Amino acid sequence: MPSSSLVAESDLGPVSKGPGTISSTLTTTTPITASMPRGRKVPRHVIPEEVPAAAPVDTSSNEFHFNLKPKEVKAHLDRFVIKQDEAKKVLSVALCDHFQHVRMTRAGLKAPFYTKQNVLLLGPTGVGKTHLIRSAAELIGVPFVKADATKFSETGYVGGDVEDLVRDLIRRTGGDVEKAEHGIIYLDEIDKIAGRDSGGRDVSGKGVQTNLLKLMEDADVAVVSPNDIMGQVQAVMPRPGQPPRPPGETINTRHILFIVSGAFAGLPAIIRNRLASAAGTIPPGGEAALMDQAMTADFINFGFEPEFIGRLPVRVACQPLAEKDLFDVMRRSESSLLRQYERAFKAYGITVKWRADGLRQIARLAAAEGTGARGLMTVCERVLRDFKFELPSSSVDEFAVTRELVQDPKSSLATLLKKTSRR
Ligand SMILES: Nc1ncnc2c1ncn2[C@@H]1O[C@H](COP(=O)(O)OP(=O)(O)OP(=O)(O)O)[C@@H](O)[C@H]1O
Numbered sequence: 001m002p003s004s005s006l007v008a009e010s011d012l013g014p015v016s017k018g019p020g021t022i023s024s025t026l027t028t029t030t031p032i033t034a035s036m037p038r039g040r041k042v043p044r045h046v047i048p049e050e051v052p053a054a055a056p057v058d059t060s061s062n063e064f065h066f067n068l069k070p071k072e073v074k075a076h077l078d079r080f081v082i083k084q085d086e087a088k089k090v091l092s093v094a095l096c097d098h099f100q101h102v103r104m105t106r107a108g109l110k111a112p113f114y115t116k117q118n119v120l121l122l123g124p125t126g127v128g129k130t131h132l133i134r135s136a137a138e139l140i141g142v143p144f145v146k147a148d149a150t151k152f153s154e155t156g157y158v159g160g161d162v163e164d165l166v167r168d169l170i171r172r173t174g175g176d177v178e179k180a181e182h183g184i185i186y187l188d189e190i191d192k193i194a195g196r197d198s199g200g201r202d203v204s205g206k207g208v209q210t211n212l213l214k215l216m217e218d219a220d221v222a223v224v225s226p227n228d229i230m231g232q233v234q235a236v237m238p239r240p241g242q243p244p245r246p247p248g249e250t251i252n253t254r255h256i257l258f259i260v261s262g263a264f265a266g267l268p269a270i271i272r273n274r275l276a277s278a279a280g281t282i283p284p285g286g287e288a289a290l291m292d293q294a295m296t297a298d299f300i301n302f303g304f305e306p307e308f309i310g311r312l313p314v315r316v317a318c319q320p321l322a323e324k325d326l327f328d329v330m331r332r333s334e335s336s337l338l339r340q341y342e343r344a345f346k347a348y349g350i351t352v353k354w355r356a357d358g359l360r361q362i363a364r365l366a367a368a369e370g371t372g373a374r375g376l377m378t379v380c381e382r383v384l385r386d387f388k389f390e391l392p393s394s395s396v397d398e399f400a401v402t403r404e405l406v407q408d409p410k411s412s413l414a415t416l417l418k419k420t421s422r423r
């Protein structure tokens with residue numbers, strides 16, 4: 001191999017330059033930006049940590065803005081999420097279908113027998129389930145809310161009330177009930193409301209499922225919560241430029257799309273037992289392959305009510321991330337945590353250079369953690385902890401993350417400090 005290619009392979013220069021300078025080979029040039037609606041442009045290298053709290057849908061027009069096709073949505077997701085192709089496809093189709101349904105309904109083309117394609121995303125921890133939805137959130141041209149299922153309780157007294165999700169949608173549209181009726185609700189950690197015979201939230205979990213399944217199907221929800229005295233008072237007060245809310249106004253949930261996700265630890269064992277007792281063959285490939293075989297009966301065994309799981313007809317499993325995928329998560333994803341480290345060091349005028357062998361070693365150690373891409377942060381934190389502490393007070397203005405550094409950060413740091421103190 002010529003030595004020049006060795007240099008290119010070992011020096012990941014373009015990636016280390018920070019936001020805005022990712023090399024063009026790493027970005028996907030798609031017509032997305034061109035077809036992106038006004039005012040909803042997605043920043044190229046910045047993905048919000050959370051779905052933006054206040055991302056009201058443009059209410060200036062009567063229509064929703066969204067002109068993307070499934071392939072374009074997937075191309076957008078490809079920029080941030082490594083692997084998970086099947087989940088990206090399923091999600092892209094579900095989002096586009098939902099939008100087209102909304103558009104046609106609003107244009108007067110009713111579909112009386114339309115069945116919603118609520119989506120269930122499952123898969124091991126840290127492989128991109130939440131990240132997928134976050135990355136899609138900015139693209140979605142309909143009102144969108146996200147919540148953790150764990151925050152709800154059956155009665156709504158201790159935790160929240162699931163109906164608040166629908167009211168949140170109305171808030172996102174600036175009070176436009178009709179628009180909120182076509183929104184999307186994303187519920188994470190859905191596996192935590194499985195009602196099992198033992199363990200934490202059993203009884204309440206079943207109650208939350210029952211409340212949710214009504215919403216998922218077709219329910220009328222009071223626009224102002226009956227428990228919200230302040231809201232009741234505000235509702236009858238005149239609002240600038242808008243008429244007061246009619247008393248007892250409701251919002252219907254028939255057209256709201258639900259996307260739920262969860263890690264479902266324990267489900268593979270249930271599937272394996274079912275396959276074994278039916279004398280079926282256990283697929284090779286471990287837990288991931290088992291997840292792909294999940295059937296309704298398995299989810300019921302896991303602790304879901306049949307009516308609840310039945311209302312989530314589109315199911316897709318995210319795949320575990322192998323060492324190579326973790327390398328790609330760092331190297332190719334626009335939301336890579338390397339950007340975060342570069343930023344932190346840049347604040348003190350220090351440039352980090354990521355070498356390929358260093359990143360491979362980080363990926364190797366992260367894979368051994370068994371927590372998906374979350375392991376990358378664990379390893380980077382451990383490796384770079386002392387660098388973050390010492391370098392800002394030193395005269396070091398540049399360092400390279402090599403395999404040696406990842407293997408023995410303490411000696412690498414000592415050598416680096418000694419070298420610069422002599423300069
Ligand atoms: N496939 C991926 N591509 C790029 N980055 C990823 C991927 N998977 C995970 N990450 C990174 O790891 C972080 C954690 O991932 P995420 O929150 O999506 O995990 P999860 O699958 O929802 O896990 P859990 O079941 O524990 O909630 C993300 O914020 C993202 O930075």
Ligand SMILES: [Mg+2]
Pocket residue numbers: 129130131188189
């Ligand atoms: Mg998650």
